[in-house]
Amino acid sequence: MLTYYIKLGLLSIRKNPVLSALMIAAIAVGIGACMTIVTINYIMGGNPIPHKSDNLYYVQLDSWDPDEPAEEPNEPPRQVTYIDATALLAAGKASRQVVSYRTVRVVEPEVKDQLPFTANTRSTTADFFAMFDVPFLFGSGWDKAADDSLEQVAVLSRDMNEQLFGGENSVGKQVTMNGEQYRVTGVLDNWIPVPKYYDVTTGAFNDPEEIYFPFSISIANEVSGDGNTNCWKPIDDGGFSAFLNSECVWMQMWVELNSESEKTSYLSFMDAYVDSQKLLGRFPRPLNNRLSNVEEWLINQEVVDEDAQVLLGLAILFLIVCLLNTIGLLLAKIMRRAGEIGLRRALGATKGAMFSQQIVEAGIIGLSGGILGVGMTWLGLRAIERLFEGVSFIEHLVSMDWVMVLSAVILAIVSALLAALYPTWRACNIQPASQIKAQ
């Protein structure tokens, strides 16, 4: 009977093209508005590294002011000090560990007619690439030995390699940053983690950096950070070295821990480290160290903006309004067809058969609305892209994947079926006797 109901549904849509088009449009507009916002929320709140997000932990040590927390109610600072980062790094208690901070460097191209330009760069330790599963187009990252021996090496993003070397394999070539020569060890393939979880302090939806170079050489060359730096104590005089020894937090630290027991051990190690520092007069606050996996960290940092969630609520309300309109239109359509419904009942259709027929038709309308809704969503996302043109991260938020396309279609069908329940119930209860004579 399903094929029969589908055939009847299609005939009915053809018979009432205006009403049907209005219903499909109402669903499509509602789905389009809703899915545009849902898509943005979905991407903002998505897990950027699902296969290992439970093994990557962001490190927080509460080295802050004894009189007030870094953030209410009792949050430790979002970053760590140089002293603590290097101490934990040197202890090597995790299978992989990364300390990094964002910098800005002036790149001097080898090509004569290209002018020097500033590039967003990241100073990091060797494990960065393996820990975050960064894909390589050419070569690889550097190793720990390069970190230890202060080698001037670098990894380029695909775009930067395109800009400096025309996209060729540049491994072994030299890049000049702030007058210092770095040997290229690798070129990344396209890599745009959304959100940019490894450093949300510099904007969770900003582009990843264009050049990566060793943390050790960065410190040796006194390269200061370009991200957030927060201090609760004044810095002593003494330039970069005094800054390194200050209580200012400005680096991000991640560790890879492969089991719950490794996590417990590492947290104990962090607590023991802080206890040892307390003996030296540091860490005046009670123990409040944290290890947060990727998802916990993104939630903690409220990466999905509250405004986006309000907008989501409004979009859902809009969808409901569209569905109410659809209910009205479906009712009008069914009342128009009361004669046919009465006739079918007279000829032997049960209420169940009439219910199935109407629901299948609503499903077809929902499916059509869903397909059109995907198009509306695409238009909505393009409109947002145009509206926020120039905002660097927006392009990462306005793309649809298959999950969202499928979700849009399913949501449209479910919405249409829900909208059809009351009109269908009315259709099932049409009295054949009263309709047949009137037809």
Add this chain to the structure above:
Amino acid sequence: MLSMQNISKVFTTDSVQTHALREFSLEIDEGDFVSVTGPSGSGKTTFLNIAGLLEDSTSGAYRLDGEDISGLGDKERSRLRNEKIGFIFQSFNLIPELDIFDNIDVPLRYRGLKANERRQRIEQAINTVGLGSRASHLPTQLSGGQQQRVAIARALAGEPRFLLADEPTGNLDSQMAEGVMELLEEINAAGTTIIMVTHEQFLAQRARRNIFIRDGRVSTDKSDTSLKAAASA
């Protein structure tokens, strides 16, 4: 075959109660051709609706083909309508967007017959009413008489025990009406019981039994023999 005992039907609105049928009793035998006449508002259509299980009676007993109808649920009533009753309506009641073949197919679909059997029944019914070449036509492409023939074919395809015809010639000119009446007589001659509501006395008299309803009751009930006797006297 059809037995109604003391059937009453009351339509109630906020302020008015209308008695469409009062203590209505009737027995119809298998193979009969019964015409039902009466003035407007006498209860003819209500009788037909109750007989066709399109409406419930307010009180009384109704047995159809030996089966007590009272207390049957929607599924059972729908099954009985589908398998035992064929309907012919004054305004044909064809579905305009379905072609003739698909219109006749409607009750067979609800019976759950396989495609081959449905096709055989439909072709046979179309041929019976003489529209074999019009199977793929839409109802709007046919004359009124042809449309009524399609409606009869739709009723026949289900091989019902009896046909309920409500003013089957009411929308037709006399020539077309004659054609439809001849067809109904052929169908009755083949063994199908027919109950026909009509305003036209000359059509009613072609039935073997003529029931006259007034004020919701059977006023007169003349069988074939009494009709012939009256005619010869």
